Amino acid sequence: xxxxxxxxxxxxxxxxxxxxxxxxxxxxxxxxxxxxxxxxxxxxxxxxxxxxxxxxxxxxxxxxxxxxxxxxxxxxxxxxxxxxxxxxxxxxxxxxxxxxxxxxxxxxxxxxxxxxxxxxxxxxxxxxxxxxxxxxxxxxxxxxxxxxxxxxxxxxxxxxxxxxxxxxxxxxxxxxxxxxxxxxxxxxxxxxxxxxxxxxxxxxxxxxxxxxxxxxxxxxxxxxxxxxxxxxxxxxxxxxxxxxxxxxxxxxxxxxxxxxxxxxxxxxxxxxxxxxxxxxxxxxxxxxxxxxxxxxxxxxxxxxxxxxxxxxxxxxxxxxxxxxxxxxxxxxxxxxxxxxxxxxxxxxxxxxxxxxxxxxxxxxxxxxxxxxxxxxxxxxxxxxxxxxxxxxxxxxxxxxxxxxxxxxxxxxxxxxxxxxxxxxxxxxxxxxxxxxxxxxxxxxxxxxxxxxxxxxxxxxxxxxxxxxxxxxxxxxxxxxxxxxxxxxxxxxxxxxxxxxxxxxxxxxxxxxxxxxxxxxxxxxxxxxxxxxxxxxxxxxxxxxxxxxxxxxxxxxxxxxxxxxxxxxxxxxxxxxxxxxxxxxxxxxxxxxxxxxxxxxxxxxxxxxxxxxxxxxxxxxxxxxxxxxxxxxxxx
Numbered sequence: 001x002x003x004x005x006x007x008x009x010x011x012x013x014x015x016x017x018x019x020x021x022x023x024x025x026x027x028x029x030x031x032x033x034x035x036x037x038x039x040x041x042x043x044x045x046x047x048x049x050x051x052x053x054x055x056x057x058x059x060x061x062x063x064x065x066x067x068x069x070x071x072x073x074x075x076x077x078x079x080x081x082x083x084x085x086x087x088x089x090x091x092x093x094x095x096x097x098x099x100x101x102x103x104x105x106x107x108x109x110x111x112x113x114x115x116x117x118x119x120x121x122x123x124x125x126x127x128x129x130x131x132x133x134x135x136x137x138x139x140x141x142x143x144x145x146x147x148x149x150x151x152x153x154x155x156x157x158x159x160x161x162x163x164x165x166x167x168x169x170x171x172x173x174x175x176x177x178x179x180x181x182x183x184x185x186x187x188x189x190x191x192x193x194x195x196x197x198x199x200x201x202x203x204x205x206x207x208x209x210x211x212x213x214x215x216x217x218x219x220x221x222x223x224x225x226x227x228x229x230x231x232x233x234x235x236x237x238x239x240x241x242x243x244x245x246x247x248x249x250x251x252x253x254x255x256x257x258x259x260x261x262x263x264x265x266x267x268x269x270x271x272x273x274x275x276x277x278x279x280x281x282x283x284x285x286x287x288x289x290x291x292x293x294x295x296x297x298x299x300x301x302x303x304x305x306x307x308x309x310x311x312x313x314x315x316x317x318x319x320x321x322x323x324x325x326x327x328x329x330x331x332x333x334x335x336x337x338x339x340x341x342x343x344x345x346x347x348x349x350x351x352x353x354x355x356x357x358x359x360x361x362x363x364x365x366x367x368x369x370x371x372x373x374x375x376x377x378x379x380x381x382x383x384x385x386x387x388x389x390x391x392x393x394x395x396x397x398x399x400x401x402x403x404x405x406x407x408x409x410x411x412x413x414x415x416x417x418x419x420x421x422x423x424x425x426x427x428x429x430x431x432x433x434x435x436x437x438x439x440x441x442x443x444x445x446x447x448x449x450x451x452x453x454x455x456x457x458x459x460x461x462x463x464x465x466x467x468x469x470x471x472x473x474x475x476x477x478x479x480x481x482x483x484x485x486x487x488x489x490x491x492x493x494x495x496x497x498x499x500x501x502x503x504x505x506x507x508x509x510x511x512x513x514x515x516x517x518x519x520x521x522x523x524x525x526x527x528x529x530x531x532x533x534x535x536x537x538x539x540x541x542x543x544x545x546x547x548x549x550x551x552x553x554x555x556x557x558x559x560x561x562x563x564x565x566x567x568x569x570x571x572x573x574x575x576x577x578x579x580x581x582x583x584x585x586x587x588x589x590x591x592x593x594x595x596x597x598x599x600x601x602x603x604x605x606x607x608x609x610x611x612x613x614x615x616x617x618x619x620x621x622x623x624x625x626x627x628x629x630x631x632x633x634x635x
Contacts, residue, residue, distance in 0.1 A: 026067040033092035108135040119157035154202035155183025260323040264365025273373035305330040387430030393551035404497035411562035423566035449509035456513035503528035511537035
């Protein structure tokens with residue numbers, strides 16, 4: 001009898017998990033929340049995590065095996081689960097949920113509506129009580145230019161709070177008011193009530209009401225001209241010119257009545273970049289860039305779901321537009337729309353920009369996101385001084401005899417002990433040498449340390465026989481090319497530093513491989529993911545590098561690149577395995593195979609499905625469903 005595939009010990013018993021909508025949390029042995037997720041059907045979603053370990057994605061398997069328990073909370077509706085998921089992610093900051101990081105602290109234009117006489121300021125502080133924000137702007141000077149033009153049309157207060165109080169107490173205009181730079185009550189030209197009305201117009205214009213003000217000012221200018229009040233007509237003319245100048249800074253990209261937020265996203269296995277275009281009155285009023293670090297395998301609509309939750313979780317209702325344009329539709333788009341409608345108080349629609357000017361703008365945002373992702377991945381590496389500093393810092397921190405000009409980093413990836421692969425990435429002078437990357441097949445094992453030992457022994461063997469050729473049966477590189485004889489010789493280059501992905505156990509296994517191979521002259525360290533600790537062989541405590549250290553950034557890049565390369569290779573092998581199993585079934589083509597895997601998630605889940613459940617999938621009738629079930633069950 002075949003032995004059942006391994007899974008985790010804390011797997012709930014059959015029937016324990018309810019079929020209601022809800023939110024679930026995975027915790028480690030210390031009770032720390034590792035991951036928070038929501039589900040329309042808790043039993044169906046959680047069963048994906050408790051499939052045999054070798055069927056799980058490598059990063060999902062890592063989360064499941066790190067956890068020691070799972071718990072869930074049933075809610076009344078899918079919208080309630082969305083709200084609870086967001087609240088718990090904010091509260092617990094789970095390490096396996098996606099991490100968001102703004103690329104920079106952008107300047108905003110803020111109107112302090114909570115003040116007696118609101119003023120307009122430039123700020124990076126998003127927590128001013130009662131303030132209304134516009135932007136973000138790419139540069140501080142861009143905000144000042146816009147304000148200079150706006151106060152010509154809507155003269156509101158610009159002076160400091162101390163100047164305002166002094167003017168209102170003394171009855172003398174504030175200094176900015178004396179030189180025509182402040183239009184608040186402290187200028188002694190308007191009352192508090194009149195000033196508040198001008199502030200309301202200022203906010204309305206910046207919120208997208210430019211067409212109304214243009215028409216009103218044009219009508220007043222013509223009326224004044226017809227009445228021969230040329231002084232007033234000139235004033236309205238100047239204000240119209242100021243409005244035109246403000247509008248020309250932001251080209252009309254969509255219909256004038258369009259209020260929308262557009263999200264362009266670029267992603268790879270480990271990270272994503274988001275470009276958020278704020279469109280009001282058909283014009284791009286602000287752009288915000290965000291970088292996302294992904295621990296689990298999340299992409300497409302699921303990633304859009306997380307982005308929208310993060311963007312609007314704490315947003316005021318007035319900041320949520322009528323329309324949200326995304327590159328891929330989330331599975332629970334209807335629930336997200338209901339959630340946004342509850343926050344905004346009005347209808348909100350989520351759409352995929354597929355054609356016309358919206359699709360053109362989406363391509364622009366996506367291109368910006370791709371460039372931002374590339375910049376995120378290569379930031380500081382193009383700077384020779386930064387790379388030199390990183391290597392020098394690394395030499396000092398690890399007490400090396402020389403700067404590590406050639407560094408090799410190793411990562412092991414497997415699925416519950418099967419399909420074990422290891423990756424080796426090479427950096428020279430702080431830059432990746434992709435032509436020298438290599439992947440290794442490893443005999444099946446559930447012990448990462450043993451895998452590290454085996455791989456390093458194989459790699460170090462070439463240091464003793466640099467002229468020998470490798471076996472003819474070598475695995476292709478990432479671009480599909482077979483390693484040539486010239487590249488085999490490069491494999492013998494001696495590294496100054498070996499880096500392993502892991503903590504103390506992995507480093508000790510690597511040190512044992514160095515000793516057994518007779519190459520203890522090669523320096524070694526490991527970088528642990530959780531706290532970014534750097535471990536050295538034989539040391540009781542890790543080296544803690546500053547978070548802003550160039551050396552830490554270089555080690556992180558090495559670790560992430562080795563992880564990416566290992567996952568890419570394993571995904572190709574796994575895809576071949578899955579496709580080969582299903583391709584044997586007569587009548588099952590590529591399109592239906594993709595639909596089955598997308599619906600059931602894995603071959604393992606498909607094996608557990610009944611013929612009726614398989615037949616419920618569009619395009620799969622009872623006869624084909626019976627053939628699939630019979631083939632996978634060995635019938």
